[in-house]
Amino acid sequence: MKICIFGAGAIGGYMGAKLAAVGADVSLVARGPHLAALQSKGLTLIEDGHMTTHKVRATDDARTLGPQDYVILTLKAHSVPGVVDQITPLLGPDSTLVSGVNGVPWWYFHRIGGVYEGTRLASVDPGDVQWNGFGPDRVLGCVVYPAAEVSEPGTITHVEGNRFSLGEPSGEKSARALHLSAALTAAGLKAPVRPRLRDEIWVKLWGNLSFNPISALTHATLDVLCTDPGTRAVARAMMIEAQVIAEKLGVIFPIDVDRRIDGGAAVGAHRTSMLQDLIAGRPMEIEALVGSVAELGRLTHTPTPSIDTVLALIRLRALSAIS
Numbered sequence: 494m495k496i497c498i499f500g501a502g503a504i505g506g507y508m509g510a511k512l513a514a515v516g517a518d519v520s521l522v523a524r525g526p527h528l529a530a531l532q533s534k535g536l537t538l539i540e541d542g543h544m545t546t547h548k549v550r551a552t553d554d555a556r557t558l559g560p561q562d563y564v565i566l567t568l569k570a571h572s573v574p575g576v577v578d579q580i581t582p583l584l585g586p587d588s589t590l591v592s593g594v595n596g597v598p599w600w601y602f603h604r605i606g607g608v609y610e611g612t613r614l615a616s617v618d619p620g621d622v623q624w625n626g627f628g629p630d631r632v633l634g635c636v637v638y639p640a641a642e643v644s645e646p647g648t649i650t651h652v653e654g655n656r657f658s659l660g661e662p663s664g665e666k667s668a669r670a671l672h673l674s675a676a677l678t679a680a681g682l683k684a685p686v687r688p689r690l691r692d693e694i695w696v697k698l699w700g701n702l703s704f705n706p707i708s709a710l711t712h713a714t715l716d717v718l719c720t721d722p723g724t725r726a727v728a729r730a731m732m733i734e735a736q737v738i739a740e741k742l743g744v745i746f747p748i749d750v751d752r753r754i755d756g757g758a759a760v761g762a763h764r765t766s767m768l769q770d771l772i773a774g775r776p777m778e779i780e781a782l783v784g785s786v787a788e789l790g791r792l793t794h795t796p797t798p799s800i801d802t803v804l805a806l807i808r809l810r811a812l813s814a815i816s
């Protein structure tokens with residue numbers, strides 16, 4: 494089974510190291526100093542205080558790798574539309590594209606059934622470049638739970654978690670989903686195949702939608718923003734609006750908003766990825782995590798005053814960060 498991880502930074506590097514450790518046929522697409530380190534020194538993973546280094550096939554030119562059985566995208570959401578042409582050489586007629594990217598996925602309305610079937614999302618797929626370039630039939634959804642970081646070029650430090658939930662847009666337990674699940678499980682990861690992956694997408698998104706921009710706007714860590722009465726109320730209001738939207742789309746939430754916020758608080762003094770990106774001067778995943786939910790609000794005729802307010806603030810914060 495040939496697996497390529499495109500955008501092998503923190504999450505892709507973590508998955509790549511776990512696969513390489515068990516001898517899987519895995520290739521990594523990366524760039525810059527991180528790629529140079531992967532090629533010269535190998536991929537190092539620091540996990541539970543142990544350091545392991547793996548020789549890996551790594552390139553910045555996917556054309557040299559050819560068609561794969563699985564292409565796992567672990568880019569930041571805003572990076573994907575611009576690199577569709579770089580990814581397509583990895584795709585043969587039977588290749589599966591696994592979308593390991595946070596936020597509302599561009600394929601959300603593929604095989605969902607009902608009145609919204611086939612709806613495209615401009616916030617995450619402007620110009621439909623992913624829908625038209627990849628084709629939604631080859632997509633297998635993935636919700637990424639581990640936390641990891643590129644601690645230096647070529648080195649991934651795992652923080653916590655090892656679950657990558659998988660799911661077909663149709664909810665089927667397909668052979669392609671089960672085969673990838675088996676490969677990831679053999680690498681020591683948790684990879685359940687879920688019949689209702691969209692429910693999990695929303696539970697994760699609940700936090701990213703609210704905690705991430707609030708943290709970037711306030712520079713507060715999760716424990717603080719989830720317990721401060723003012724910011725907790727903002728997060729809660731955003732999450733309730735999102736819940737109304739999601740339930741109109743058929744989602745069933747297994748927990749309530751307060752439990753989700755308490756879960757965020759329990760993570761502790763963690764800077765969300767959006768705050769980390771802001772501090773590092775990198776683009777933030779604003780449209781995939783927040784703009785997409787505002788777009789779904791309009792689609793489902795759901796008022797989203799809290800989400801719109803925070804979205805306006807974080808968009809302007811991003812512009813101010815650039816200039």
Ligand SMILES: NC(=O)C1=CN([C@@H]2O[C@H](COP(=O)(O)OP(=O)(O)OC[C@H]3O[C@@H](n4cnc5c(N)ncnc54)[C@H](OP(=O)(O)O)[C@@H]3O)[C@@H](O)[C@H]2O)C=CC1
Nearest residue numbers: 500502503504523524567568569570594595637639640641
């Ligand atoms: N890190 C985490 O703990 C978690 C992340 N996620 C989600 O997972 C996804 C991936 O995040 P993460 O792993 O942190 O992101 P990273 O930025 O660490 O990894 C993406 C990598 O892709 C590289 N890249 C970008 N464009 C190209 C290109 N054209 N060719 C080759 N390489 C390229 C980046 O290089 P460069 O640095 O040069 O841009 C970077 O190394 C995001 O949606 C994120 O929200 C979800 C849960 C937790």
Ligand SMILES: CC(C)(CO)C(=O)C(=O)O
Nearest residue numbers: 700701704764765766767
């Ligand atoms: C905030 C957290 C931990 C969960 O919402 C996260 O996923 C992120 O930092 O992007």
